[in-house]
Amino acid sequence: MLDPKSNRLDYGDQLRPPAGYKYDVAVATTYSLDLNTILAVPVSLCFDDTLEGDLRGEKIALLEALEQLRGRVKIFFQQGNIPVPAEFNRLYALLEPFLAPIVPKADGGNDAFTSFHPKLWLLRYCEKANKRNKKYRLIVLSRNLTFDRSWDLAASLDGEPAVTINDSSEPLAEFLHSLIPHAKDFHPLAELAREVRRVKWDAPKGFRDVQFLPGGGAHIADPNERFGSPMDLGKKIDEVMVVSPFLDDRPPRVLTHFESCTIGQRFLFSRASTLDAIGSEALKKWSCYALNESVVLGEDYLEQGESQPHDLHAKLIISCAGKQVHWHLGSANATTAALGKLDETAPRNTEFMLRLTSTQELSPSLLLQQWVSEGGAGLFVPHVFKTGQTDSDENHATALRRLSHDLIAAQWKLCATVGEAVNYHLKLDVSPQIYLPTGFEVQVGIMADQHHFQPLASAIEWKNLKLTRISAFVPLKISGPGDIEKTLVVKADLAIEGGDTRVSAVITELIDTPEKFMNYVRLLLYRDSSKSQWIGADMDPRNAGLHELFGFDATEGLFEQLMYAASRHPEQLQRVGDLINRLQRLETTIPEQFLTLWKSFSPYARAPS
Template identity: 25%
Template sequence: MLEPQSRAALTELLKPPTGFELAHAVGTTFTLDLASALAVPLSFASHRLSAQNDTLGVLDAIRRAADRIDVFAQAGELSMGTRSDLVAFLEPMIHPVALRRGLFHPKVWFLEYQAGERTTYRFLCASRNLTADRSWDVIVRLDGQPASEHDAPPAREANQPLVELLRRLPHLAVNPLSAARQARIDALAERCETVTWERPEPMKAVSFHVFGVPGSSEPDLHGKRALIVSPFVSDEGLRMLRSRVRTDTHLVSRAESLERLQPASLDTKLSTYVLDEAATYSGDDEDVDGTRAIVPPGERLAGLHAKAVVVDRFDGAHVFLGSANATDAGWQSNVEVMVEFVGPVGKVGVEATLDALGDLKEAYHPSGGREPDAKEEAERKLESFVRGLASARFSVRVFPGCPHALRVWADETGASTLARQADTYSVRWHLLTRPDLGSSTFGSAESDAVLLPEIPLADITPFVVLVARDTLGNERKTIVLARLLDDVDTRRDAIIARQLTDRAAFIRLLTLLLELSGGWQPSSTGAGGAGFFGAGGLEDATGVFEALVRAVGDGHRGLSDARRIIDYLRHHDETAVLPDGFDELWDQVWSAHLELTGGRE
């Protein structure tokens, strides 16, 4: 346990077992980077990308999985790394969360996979957010199966905290989920009630603790000695975690967190450590294509983000892993998840874990008592203001035209938040797709909403970037997901069309759509375009003709999806990316499809 040599990438842990495919995934995170979130659907893709910059492959993976993935994140903590048009396809699966008290801080995944009539489950509990952060983290993976009739009652009792969290998630979202999504999550929660989880060696017991939801209870932390690993620590949180530890406590944290502890907390029974900056890990032997790695080549893991508590007791070592920092908020007011294992003290206890950390840690002797400076305090207040503002509901209405226009406004909660803090904070905003289009005001109703004219169809988006600034010049950005009213049916088709820069790109897209329909399996030479259609036309049409014919009447959506994109290209005079002779071939194929399906698409 907690051995730095035992590394795993989140995308690999999400990947279905051999022979299975994703049925449903529900994830939670505190901070969410939309660019990082694009990698999640790739974990469930049945095919591997030919290159890490395979935009159309990423697009196809997202489209296939979008209706089976839900991700909940703290409102005010959404960001965007590398800009990508493809985040438009994440819109249905992203759900910002706002709490009346505390923060939404769990990092878990509920995963259900299917292979025919067989179903299997996986639960991940991590300290890692869904971002590109390169810190040291911990993650728990538990694989499970539907319980037998005999094992169902104890499974239901053990899983109750997780099931309660899963059922509660839709009700925490800023924007209401669709009835279909909420029903799917409720159904998944019901099935998860009676899952039995495999225990990793050498653990003899596993249980779950969910903080900040009705019915949650504080774990039993009494024992002889303890080890606490936490990047953030407070005096009250440390006191609570140590209150029932009879002898020594070891604390691994960040230097700045240790220095903020009061000297009274740094007694002789507490040993403190930080990570040795020289003992970072370089990921030169790993690849990064969104499917296999967390650490890009040449980059290094640095900084502590893991959260763990190990307590030695007479019945074994109790190991708590998950999202809660060693703070009073982490264990008393936030929504958090910790998994508790019980295992042999000699293998997973305090001393064994310290030995496993080895040279990664080094002793640190803080003086304590350092107070946050004025800038840090101002930044903390700014963060709180932004989260409060992002907890409001924003709306974007589309007005048809060529190009279109948008009206953008906030609800009364957002407007009043801005009004109350107008002397302290200024806010400007813009569309995620168009940093040049925005305003410094929000209407509190549609009647006084800001109007943005001349928006190309592919630039319409419900993602709005808020930029808040305080009187000291500190600035903080976040992204809110607005309600998109009167959306245009072909908006995502326009985004796809924008990715089709040449004929090879169109062929690549058609290849992926036919894979989806089961109509064609790519050869080693066919995916790139030349050799599938030939260099520019239909000189070598046998492969594509057979692929399209196989897809006719097959009952899947691949051919219908292809038709929608082709119709969009034709309607908007963007047919230059279609190979020569393709129009005639396509019309014949689609006519045959309609005939075989009785006119049903």
Template identity: 30%
Template sequence: MLEPNVRHLLLESLRPPTRFTLDAAVATTFTLDLTAALVPPLAFTAFGLDDVSADPMVALEAIARVAERTAIFCQAGMIEVPHTVPDLVAFLEPMVHQIVPPPGTLFHPKLWVLRYVDEEGAAACRLLVLSRNLTHDNSWDVIVRLDSAAVGSQNHPGNGPLRDLLIDLVSTTVTPLSPARRSMVESLASDIRRVEWQLPPGVDGVTFHYLRGRRPQIDWTARRSAVISPFVNDAGIEELSGPSHDMILISRPDQLEMLSPAILSQLTRTYVLDAAAGNAPQSDQHLTEEDAGIGVETLVPGAVPLRAHLHAKVYVLEPPGRRQRARLLLGSANATSSGLRGNTEFLVEFEGPRRNLGVDALLGAEADGLRQLLAEYTATGGATPTDREDVEHQVDNTLRTVAAIPHRVRVVSGGDAGTGHRVEISSSSPYPDRNDAWQLRVGLLTLPGREQPADFADTPDVVYEAVTTADISPFVTVHIDASHGVSGSTVLVAELEGDPFDRLDHVMARQIDTPEKLMRLIRLLLDFGNPGTVVNQLSAGGEGEESSWAMNQSQTGELELVLQALATNPAAIDSIDRIMVRLSASEAGRQVMPAGFVEFWGAVREARLLLESSA
């Protein structure tokens, strides 16, 4: 249980079961890295890639296939500004939604709710509950994967908390969801109530906890417990502990030092990750579609140094009067007052025998299990935040307040044929007031380094001239320079008004900028479902290939692949046709089409329509 040497990659857990395809996906996260959000679409398709940079063209098609079926919800003000902004980020726009939680709280759950369907329309569901945000952070986290045993006709009351979280999402976004996106989330919420879950080995029952509000919602009573939490405070530990309570706490050194000496005296032992343990060894164990389990996860390939941050949230409770039983809770909530009583959080609880889920099962022996990665830590306690840390906290809160204000990006004139577009950024209400010397800048994510000054206690008046069509974006950056050398930034999602209808066509044309790249993508799509051929295409070169359509079809048999796809895989034809329509909409896109291909594809399109009408 919770073997630290086993890595369950997020991509493996997102991939559809055999003979199933993605039908709907909802993810929640506190912080979001847009470049990390480019990766999950690769798991939903059969291209066999784990990295967007391996082939951006394939990533583009993967995102296009699932964008309308995927929704990612995050805390407003917690979208990170990426170091570099790939063009592919434009295709995430319909997927990303910012949540505004109740005042003084945070939107903090981390999960994926997924529905897959097979060719007959039968549904299968999957739930991933994580402590990990959708970012590239290198940290120690946990993941729980539950697969449906059945999606029946009767509601299961135990799924109510999960259904409630999904329903609440649609009414708490900064900007309203589109009717189609709202319908997708509500449909998934309806189906999830009827799911019967497969349980991991050694588990007798599962309970979901949707935390929202300031009243206690979980019974933490235990005679013995172990808590793993990267962030802690006195109020949180007080809620978890009780009289004659044997409690082990695993956290970060700086957080243990923030506890008061009185609270520390109530703890049996305190641990931190042991940097002297080195790197966690590699494991060749992989998660299969039959698995439903619990594991420590890094979400990144390769060995993970123990100096990486602890980010897992785990609670092991051995109840009084039930000496052979144990409860195991995993999810997003930290052992803080806000984590347990204020923020929006989600945890999954398992109940079963103590030998499987108890404290000793979690820690293991000295030579194996989690204990081998820990070092006992004796904290003095009583530390207080520094002035710089206080300012960092204020900056974060201010960014979240700004991001909760609806913004608009308006394209008011121009065009690429002339001097480009005029683009204006505005907000529906003034930014919060600041009486100090903080400075504020606002800009478009696609125009890094060109942010413009803005004022607190006022609405931004940001205007760009000569913006190319491909650089028009609803992603707005806000940057704050504060005292003590503290700075912070975030990305927010604005409403986009007046953008050219072919904006994404220009983005695609800038990505597929040579005939060789286009032909390589077409071959990949025609071979969709044939992993061996796909791997060969990805490992091949490409820039030196002959771009003539006639030469390509004689050399590699594309004509045969097209005919086969018309008969057995029309979805591949539709995907290519969508790309052709977008490329044809711009002069740059038309330039990358090999000689004779436009005429050939016209005949393919007619054949596809003829076959569809006769079906």
């Protein structure tokens, strides 16, 4: 079931439509995200392909995928939780409408210690032959939308509309509805919240009784409308397995509740550093395991450049009661912030968990066999405890967390005004004033120039910026006592004098040669263009694989493609027409021979019905 040697999940493959269907709309939630990861995801949605291959940089394939998805994807994330990219990409401007930042708030004012933490995708697909026929996919994960290499878990459920309301889908519908105030302009969200109430979901093989468990509600303004715990264990359980990278390091602990209601064995799988911070005495009632160091530091052992640790990030709780086994998997760690006190209070965080019910065949003993081997050769090994962190480390970490929350909760407003030589003057206003703890500093930059940061102030300015180098994403650097360093990115409110025409400007700069323009047109006309062909759109036509579609030298067959589109798929002509109009408004040179040919076909262009 979760054997790392055979049960591996391809993220991009899970987003691909079922056979005979095409992508329609999607909603995703995540605690953190990587801008380059978000750039790659549309390739899977639009071109029905995996995320393999070189998708870095400013590729026309990414531009086209983002253009196709405009108004059809919304990703909710915790404000600030974007790592600073190594390099600026002009396509980041196209991502801004896709992202909805959320500043979490706690009931009682302890906002710095609450998180918007759910991780899921809900996708709707339409049948190619009849778009009124729909299918749905829900992916519940422990992984954020990043290129992180940690060990994670995910469950993918496919569903189809039913005639009657499915009561078990009601919690999912309520969770979607709770997101609407954070993206009022994204109308498909309300549609999805209504539609999922009638969706019947197929449980993964070996399971039954799918139950959706949203938890907490750090994103919900009214505390009375928040959810309870995303955990439903029952009163007494015979055996429990907890897989959680992070745990309460002081009482009250969620693990204490598990101890009190579990009659038999208790297995705990976590990170070595997390277990050390709690100590062997507090965990003496548990059999503790940590990820094998040879797995965590595998890239170091292989001497790979820019190695990253492969530590545990999966969240899973398996409980056995009689012949019944429950699997809870999703975003929640085994902490009071994520689960609440289970029998008393709701959690501070927003979480989303999936409960799957099975029989004894999928009890903890199955995973013990797959994960733990004699002689220390397994994925996990029995943990040997070491000394944890000091009080001074903890105090600095608390100060850093409070400062980080003050930064993401502030109002960040960018205003771009036209300066000299058609370039722009950019001004950033931050309110209210942010007070820094003793020994801490914050510096502010812009995505397009990460070599020059300025100290945080209520107003900061940059001059002489090209339109395509303006971004609503503002990188911040935090430094503090000792070796404390942290970077984060906040999404600011951006206003541009004369209107936001960055998308058109980016398209003009990327399609900067007649060859690239013709490649783009050919691929727009070809109904089944593949990912590899779109990636090749930045190349010379003879080296991009396009000759297979349009003749040996990639110049033949264009007239035939226009004829076919005019008779069968006029919406493809409409997309070509939109591209031409946009480039002409920006006074971009378009090959005259093509414009002459286009005059005969432009009357047949029609928007999709």
